[in-house]
Amino acid sequence: MIRQKITPFLWFDGKAEEAARFYVSLFPDSVVTGVTPGPGGVALVVEFRLAGLQFLALNGGPQFKFNEAISLSIDCHSQAEVDELWEKLSTGGSKSQCGWLKDKYGLSWQVVPAVLPTLLGSADRAKAARVMGAMMKMTKLDIQALQDAADGK
Structure with missing residues (x-):
């Protein structure tokens, strides 16, 4: 190995x-x-x-417990993948904002659409700010809603 x-x-x-x-x-x-x-x-x-x-x-x-100081970030390529992992990982745990959750063992995860870094890193800072504003209102991240925010819809 x-x-x-x-x-x-x-x-x-x-x-x-x-x-x-x-x-x-x-x-x-x-x-x-x-x-x-x-x-x-x-x-x-x-x-x-x-x-x-x-x-x-x-x-x-x-003696030691997990906390949000460390999390595992999952790069998701579709809304279906976001939805499935969000539900499975949060069952018995807790949901937070901006795609963060804790699983039933207390480990923190970030369920992140692959497109998010591109949207947030846009050279168009107004576009990036709209995406950030939309994301801050979400628990589970919604790819279409993030894209709509980027497009000014």
Whole structure:
């Protein structure tokens, strides 16, 4: 197996394997690649590949919790992909604004249409400001509404 130079390492309170199996069910090119048992045979470390990117998950206990200081951003190429991932990841968690959510394990995600950086980075700063204004009013991002804002509709 080819190893990445830097691998995201996620700390869970007893649900590392459950979380990894949930995440790999959502994305192509994803699989649990290893489970290292800890005391009592429960998973201690879980290795998994998520959309081609290697991750490690640790059942470290309740000492540390996820917060919005780190999130995983998903590059979505259609509204259907945004809608599906938004619903699946937010079930049992919480929805926030601007495409952010927390899943049922407390991990923060950004479900982002691929077109958003282009719209926000437009040389036409009025256009970019309209897109930013529209995005700030949204929870789940709506590609057509963002494009309409860019077009001044």
